Amino acid sequence: MYINIHTHTPPGKGEWGLQNLNTPGELKSLPGLYSMGIHPWYIASAHWEKQVLVLQTQSRDERVLAIGECGLDKVCTTPFSLQVQVFQAQVEWANSIGKPLVIHCVRAWEEVLALLEEANIRVPVLFHGFNKNTQLARRITGKGYYISLGKAVERPGMQDVLRAVPANRFFLETDNAELSIGEIYQLAANALSIDHNSLALQIQKNAETVFGNAVLL
16 A cells, blocks of 8 residues: 555555645545645735635545645745745644645745744644755754655655655655656665565554544555
8 A cells, every 4th residue: 555645636546645736625525635725836816815714614624634735935926925924824724723734845945944933833744745955854854844755766866865864754755747656665665775565564654643544544
């Protein structure tokens, strides 16, 4: 069984997947498990407060296991000050509802880490799509947060990151990559010089720590 912590497609056979919804909306009869948040790319400048209210309503659904992806992105066109407001609102909401946070961060690591500390974050925090260096990975995991790696684990530098972080502080994901979650697991297992099953059991344990009984394997 594969844990796919961040995907934009329904999970395949033998896969426990957390599907991401970049903008909050009504789930209706959608099957599956979700993370739901206001991505910095999709903040509606004139209506962001309404987006937050919709998120607060819809994310109470038991199928929504996490808030996000949300965060800060210095490359996108959304005004940075507005990104900060919307991110703070989502951090506060995650704290109040007791659901983990899935973080999107591009060139704003200091700001994101500072805002999480200021908010006295009390829920698990997961930085998805991590593709930076070992020093930053150790800093993040040293704070008790998690990192999730995807297709980037093909790169030798990211394999070094994987080997450097504690086994109980990382996840794997497909995001929107063409690689399957099984292929990403194999890359990670090779990098760590462990067998496929041992890796799967460790990540299952990590998921149970974060999501509890929602991880029904």
